[in-house]
Amino acid sequence: MWPEKVTICEVGLRDGLQNEKIILSVEEKLELLDMVVASGIKVIEVGSFVHPKAVPQMADTEKVVKQMRRVDGVEYRALIPNLKGLERAYAAGLTKAKLTVSVSESHCINNFNQTPLEMMAGFVPCVEYAAKHNINVSGALSSAWGCAFEGKIPLQQIEKIVREYLKLGITELSLSDATGMGNPRQVYEIGSYMVKTFPQVKWVLHFHNTRDMALSNIVAGIQAGITTFDGAFAGLGGCPYIPGASGNIATEDAIHMLHEMGIDTGVDLLKAIATARRAQQMISHEAASSVLKAGRCEDLTSERARHQDNK
Numbered sequence: 001m002w003p004e005k006v007t008i009c010e011v012g013l014r015d016g017l018q019n020e021k022i023i024l025s026v027e028e029k030l031e032l033l034d035m036v037v038a039s040g041i042k043v044i045e046v047g048s049f050v051h052p053k054a055v056p057q058m059a060d061t062e063k064v065v066k067q068m069r070r071v072d073g074v075e076y077r078a079l080i081p082n083l084k085g086l087e088r089a090y091a092a093g094l095t096k097a098k099l100t101v102s103v104s105e106s107h108c109i110n111n112f113n114q115t116p117l118e119m120m121a122g123f124v125p126c127v128e129y130a131a132k133h134n135i136n137v138s139g140a141l142s143s144a145w146g147c148a149f150e151g152k153i154p155l156q157q158i159e160k161i162v163r164e165y166l167k168l169g170i171t172e173l174s175l176s177d178a179t180g181m182g183n184p185r186q187v188y189e190i191g192s193y194m195v196k197t198f199p200q201v202k203w204v205l206h207f208h209n210t211r212d213m214a215l216s217n218i219v220a221g222i223q224a225g226i227t228t229f230d231g232a233f234a235g236l237g238g239c240p241y242i243p244g245a246s247g248n249i250a251t252e253d254a255i256h257m258l259h260e261m262g263i264d265t266g267v268d269l270l271k272a273i274a275t276a277r278r279a280q281q282m283i284s285h286e287a288a289s290s291v292l293k294a295g296r297c298e299d300l301t302s303e304r305a306r307h308q309d310n311k
Contacts (some may be wrong), residue, residue, distance in 0.1 A: 001223070001260070002222065002236070002261065002263060003227050003263060004263070004264060005227070005263065005264045005265070005266065006222065006227045006228070006229065006258055006263050006264070006265055007042070007043065007227060007228040007229070007265070007266075008041060008043075008159055008229055008230075008231050008251060008254060008255060008258075008265050008267060009041070009042070009043040009044070009045065009204065009228065009229070009230045009231070010036045010044045010045065010230075010231060010232070010233065011045040011206070011230045011237075011248060011282035012032070012036070012123065012231075012233040012234070012236055012237070012248075012279065013029055013032060013033060013036075013044065013045060013046050013047055013064075014045040014046065014047050014048050014058065014078070014079055015045065015230075015232055015237045015248055016232035016234070016236030016237040016247065016248060016279070017029070017231060017236065017237075018048070018055050018057045018058055018237070018238075019057075019146035019236075019237055019238035019247075020057060020236065020283050022283050022284060023056060023057050024057075024197075024282055024283075026063045026064055026067065026217055027063050029047075029060075030064060030067060030069075031278070032233070032275060032279055032282075033046060033064070033068055034069065035271065035274065035275040035278060036233070036275055037071050037074055037272065038125070038154050038268075038271055039267050039268050039271035039272045039274075039275060039301065040265075040266050040267040040268050040271070041074075041167075041267055041272075042073060042074050042075060042266065043075045043077070043228075044075065044076055044077070045078065045079065045098070045230075046061065046064055046068065046076050046077070046078055046094075047060075047061030047064055047078050047079075048061060048078055048079035048080065048081075048085075049061055049062075049078055049079070049080045049081075049084075049085035049086070049088045049089045049092075050079070050080075050081050050085060051133050054189045054195060059095070061078060062088060062091075064094045065078070065087060065089070065092040065093055065094055066092055066093060067217050071215050074122075075096055076096065077094065077096035077097060077098055077138070078094055078096075078097055078098070079097075079098050079100060079140075079172060080097045080098065080099065080126070081099075081100070082122060082124050082126065083122075083125045083129060084131055084190075085097075086126050086130065086135070087129070089135075089208065090129075090133050090135060094135075095134060095135050095136060095309050096135065096136045096137075096138070097126075097130065097135055097136070097137055097138075098137070098138045098139065098140055098174070099123050099126060099137060099138070099139050099140070099170070100139070100141075100142050100148070100176070101116050101120055101123075101139075101140075101141065101142065101161065102116060102138035102141075102142040102143045103116060103141050103142065103143055103144050103147075103157055103158050103161045104116075104142075104143045104147035104149060104150050104153060105150070106147065106149035106150050107142075107143050107147050107148070107149055107150070107159075110149065112271075114283060116161055116164075116195045117164065120161070120164045120165075123168060125166070126168070127168045127169060131195040137170055137292065138170065138172035138173065138174065138204075139165045139168075139170045139172070139173050139174070140173070140174040140176050140206070141158060141162070141165075141173065141174065141175050141176060142176045142178055143159050143176070143177075143178060144158055144175040144176055144177065144182075144190075145175070145176075145177040145179070145181050145182030145183075145186060145187070145190075146177070146179050146180075146181025146182060147179060147181075148179055149200065151201050152181070153179075153187075155190060155193065156196075156271065157206055158175070158190065159194075159197070162194070162198060162201070166198070166200075166201075170202050170229075171200055171202060172201070172202040172204065172207070173201050173202070173203060173204065174203075174204035174206050174230070175190070175191075175194070175203070175204070175205055175206065176206040176240075177205075177206060177207045177208055177214075177217070178206075178208055179208070180207075180208040180209065180210025180211050180213070180214075181210075181211075182207060182213065182217050183216075183217070183222070184212055184213065184216045184217055184219065184220035187205070187217045187221050187224065188220040188221075188224050189222040189224075190224075191203070191205070191220065191221050191224030191225070192224040192225065193224050193226075195224055195226060199209065201310070202228065203226045204226075204228045204229065204230060205217070205218070205221045205226055205228070205229050205230070206229070206230040206248070207229070207230075207248070207249050208237065208238070208247065208248055208249070209235060209247060209248065209249050211249070214248075214249035214254075215249065215253065215254065215257055218249065218254060218257070218258075219257075222263075229249075230249075231248060231250060231251030231252075231253075231254045231255075232247060232249070232251060232252050233247050233250070233252070233272070233275045233276045233279045234250060234252075234276035234277075234279045234280050234283075234287035234288070234289045234292065235247040235248060235249065235250030235276075235286060235287055235288035235289045236248065236254065236279060236283065236288075241271070247287075247288050250276065250287070250288065250289040250290065250291065251272055251275075251276065252269065252272045252273045252275075252276045252289060252291045252292070253289060253290050253291050255267050255269050256269060256274055256291050256296055256297075257306060260297055269296065273291055273292065273296075276289050276291075276292055277292060280292065291294075
């Protein structure tokens, strides 16, 4: 039932930092990036190429990409909203980009004055540009598990957007829970349906821990047959456009849970915890990471053993 290995993608440098009041320097971001790579994580979202006025925390993504040390076998990607963003990403030296659209009609119209299908029509020149420049493109379906305007999103609405992505030739898709409304039963049922209906798709799940259901949702996703999940160091993050949206699931919490379950991630947990601790120092406030606060299960038993030895 349980897979031998699960892949964790680190999105802290983008989704984690975009909602922080303190804007980190390029040097600080590069330090965190080096720590993430050193921990063994192989998929990293290094930033986004959006308009600086919209998300000022991401205004220096070009500099980060141009100055970062690249390690063979590590995938570096960025979120891009449109063709201009893709052109900027390519000029900076990236060869992996992620497009994103909300599956919620109301969310799209209120924030972008477009329907989801109208937004996706704008992705056509992005896909064409990517093909000409050997850029790999993945896609994200934001608000897939619930919308602040519409509540739960019907399965048929999610499926419609999936099929539009497939028409564009995009077969790596992320179901995102920016509102933190997803629950384990919903994740299992929709996840199972998507895996069965679209076996050609590499599925990624992206959960925010707004209501403390993210770890349970990861387990439900695994039970549905999905083995790739996003996380953000120290549980940082939140969407600037969704009221009350708190951070992503903490990368180190997800890794700790998986390792306790006997599932390999290929990541050194102690190094992931060190990354989270350094990020917490940089943002100057307590982060939403259980492992940072309580330590590993292994630490508790080791401490008890040391205590017994000292008697």
